[in-house]
Amino acid sequence: MVIDWSQAGTGRPKAGERERTRAAAYVRMSTEHQKYSTDNQMAVIRRYADSRQYEVVRTYTDSGKSGLRLVGRDALQALLQDVESGLADYTAILVYDVSRWGRFQDPDEAAAIELRCKHAGIVVHYCAEQFENDGSIGSSIVKTVKRAMAGEYSRELSVKVFAGQANLIRLGYRQGGTPGFGLRRVLVDQTGNHKSELARGEHKSIATDRVILVPGPADEVALVQQIYRSFVEDGLGERQIADMLNDQGVMTDLGRAWTRGAVHQVLINEKYVGNNVWGRTSFKLKQVHKRNPPEAWIRFDGAFEPLVPIEAFTAARAIIEARALRMSDETMLAKLEQVLRQKGMLTGLIIDEIDDLPSSSSYACRFGSLLRAYALVGFVPDRDYRYLEINRRLRHLHPEIINDVIRGIAMAGGQAIQDASTDLLYINNEFSTSIVIVRCLETEAGALRWKVRLDAALNPDLTIAVRMRRGNDAPLDYYLLPRLDMHEAVLRLCEFNGLSLDCYRFDSLSHLYEMSERKQMLKVA
Structure with missing residues (x-):
C-alpha cells in the first residue's frame, strides 16, 4: 500500500506547500458592540490563517470586556505576559482589527501593546483590515487614524448614552442606584402601567421597560416622616436620631444599623420630596470619578410621589446650611484664644466640649492641623501630639x-x-x-x-x-x-x-x- 502524503488530513503539508507558522489569536467582544461576536471574529481569523499558512495554536478571549482600558482584560494581560516572559510558543498574533486592542482615548496605548509584541519578536496581523501591517509608511498612517477613530467612536457613543439617560431622567424615570429607606423601585412598561416591584439586586430585562420610585411600606414612610419631625421640630441631631432608631430595633434599607451619615442622607436627598436628580458624579469613558457641580445635575422636580412635604425638607436643609456657616479665621482664633485663657491649655476634647465653639475637626480643616491652630493662639503643647x-x-x-x-x-x-x-x-x-x-x-x-x-x-x-x-x-x-x-x-x-x-x-x-x-x-x- 502506498500512502499519499499530499492528501489533506494526513498532518503533512502538500507538495510544494511550506510549513504552517504557529500563531495565537486574540478576540474581544465588548457590551457596546454585540454584533462583533468572538465567534465571528474567529471565523475571519481562521480564513486569514488558512490563506496565509498560519496555524492557530492558542486563543486569548476577552468576552464582555470594554476596550476603554487595559484593566480587567485578563486574556490580553495573559497574552502580554506570555509574550514578554518568553512562554509564547508562537511567532505571530492574529487580531480581527485595530480596535480589538482597545478603544483607548489615547491612541498611543493601543500602539504600545503592538510595540510590546514587536519587541518580543512576534508580529501582529489585522485580519479584517484592508492594509498589510508591514511597517510601511502607509500602514503606519492608516493604523494611527484607525486607533484615533476607535477612541472617537467610544467618545461619541458616551455622549449619546449620556444624552439618552438624561432624557429618561427628565421624563421621570429612575437611572440606577438603590431606592433608599422608605422607597421602592417599580417596573413600568412603555405606556406607564405598573408591572412589578423590583427586589434588591433585580434589574429590568426588557429594553422598553422603565423604573420609577414609589413609597414603600407604610411603617417605613412613617419613620422617614418621624426623622424629619425629630430633626426640624424637636431639634435632635443626626446622631441622636440614629440612636433612637437603633433603640427601636429599626434597620436601614441595607440591613445595617443606623449611623449619623445614614440619617443625614435621608435629610438631604431630594428623592424624599419626589425630585428626580441624577449626575451628581460621573465616570465618563471609565477615566476618572468626579463630583459634578449642582448646575450640571440633571433633574426633574415632582417626578415621584413625595414622602415628606417640601416645607419639611426645606426647613431641614436650612438647619443644615445654617449649621455649616463659616466663621472668619479671626473669629475662630479669638474664640480659641478665649478658651485657652479659661482652661490654661488646649486639647481636641476641650474644644469639642465648648458649646459655642467650632469643633476640633473644623479647626484642623481650616488651619491645616490642630497644632497649627494652637500655634496661632500662642499655645505650645508639653509633648509632641502630632502622632495622636x-x-x-x-x-x-x-x-x-x-x-x-x-x-x-x-x-x-x-x-x-x-x-x-x-x-x-x-x-x-x-x-x-x-x-x-x-x-x-x-x-x-x-x-x-x-x-x-x-x-x-x-x-x-x-x-x-x-x-x-x-x-x-x-x-x-x-x-x-x-x-x-x-x-x-x-x-x-x-x-x-x-x-x-x-x-x-x-x-x-x-x-x-x-x-x-x-x-x-x-x-x-
Whole structure:
C-alpha cells in the first residue's frame, strides 16, 4: 500500500506547500458592540490563517470586556505576559482589527501593546483590515487614524448614552442606584402601567421597560416622616436620631444599623420630596470619578410621589446650611484664644466640649492641623501630639473611605453591605473586603515607609490598603491584596517595591469597582 502524503488530513503539508507558522489569536467582544461576536471574529481569523499558512495554536478571549482600558482584560494581560516572559510558543498574533486592542482615548496605548509584541519578536496581523501591517509608511498612517477613530467612536457613543439617560431622567424615570429607606423601585412598561416591584439586586430585562420610585411600606414612610419631625421640630441631631432608631430595633434599607451619615442622607436627598436628580458624579469613558457641580445635575422636580412635604425638607436643609456657616479665621482664633485663657491649655476634647465653639475637626480643616491652630493662639503643647493627631485624622478618614467604596460599587451596579461590628464589606455576597488605612512614615534619611497589618482574625478575602502620602493628609494609592496571595501578616512597603508587590498597586479604586460590576448574561436553554 502506498500512502499519499499530499492528501489533506494526513498532518503533512502538500507538495510544494511550506510549513504552517504557529500563531495565537486574540478576540474581544465588548457590551457596546454585540454584533462583533468572538465567534465571528474567529471565523475571519481562521480564513486569514488558512490563506496565509498560519496555524492557530492558542486563543486569548476577552468576552464582555470594554476596550476603554487595559484593566480587567485578563486574556490580553495573559497574552502580554506570555509574550514578554518568553512562554509564547508562537511567532505571530492574529487580531480581527485595530480596535480589538482597545478603544483607548489615547491612541498611543493601543500602539504600545503592538510595540510590546514587536519587541518580543512576534508580529501582529489585522485580519479584517484592508492594509498589510508591514511597517510601511502607509500602514503606519492608516493604523494611527484607525486607533484615533476607535477612541472617537467610544467618545461619541458616551455622549449619546449620556444624552439618552438624561432624557429618561427628565421624563421621570429612575437611572440606577438603590431606592433608599422608605422607597421602592417599580417596573413600568412603555405606556406607564405598573408591572412589578423590583427586589434588591433585580434589574429590568426588557429594553422598553422603565423604573420609577414609589413609597414603600407604610411603617417605613412613617419613620422617614418621624426623622424629619425629630430633626426640624424637636431639634435632635443626626446622631441622636440614629440612636433612637437603633433603640427601636429599626434597620436601614441595607440591613445595617443606623449611623449619623445614614440619617443625614435621608435629610438631604431630594428623592424624599419626589425630585428626580441624577449626575451628581460621573465616570465618563471609565477615566476618572468626579463630583459634578449642582448646575450640571440633571433633574426633574415632582417626578415621584413625595414622602415628606417640601416645607419639611426645606426647613431641614436650612438647619443644615445654617449649621455649616463659616466663621472668619479671626473669629475662630479669638474664640480659641478665649478658651485657652479659661482652661490654661488646649486639647481636641476641650474644644469639642465648648458649646459655642467650632469643633476640633473644623479647626484642623481650616488651619491645616490642630497644632497649627494652637500655634496661632500662642499655645505650645508639653509633648509632641502630632502622632495622636494623625491617628485621629486617619480614624475620621476611615468611614469616609468606606462610604466612598460603597457608593463606587453601587455606581458600578454592584452591592456592598457593611458589617457594623467589624466594618467588613461583603461585596455582591461573593467576597469579604477589609479597608486598612496605612500611615506614611519618613525615615531620618527622608525615605518613605508604610507598614500594612493584615487582619489575621477576620481573615477577609481581599484587603484594600489605602497608602497615605507624605504628611498623611490624603491617599497616595491603593493596594488590592487578595488573601490567597498574602503569606505574611505584616507587609513593609517602600516607595518602589518591585513587581511582586506593586502588581497589586492601583492609583484609584476603579479596578475594584470594575470587579464588582454585574454583567447580564444570555440565558442558555
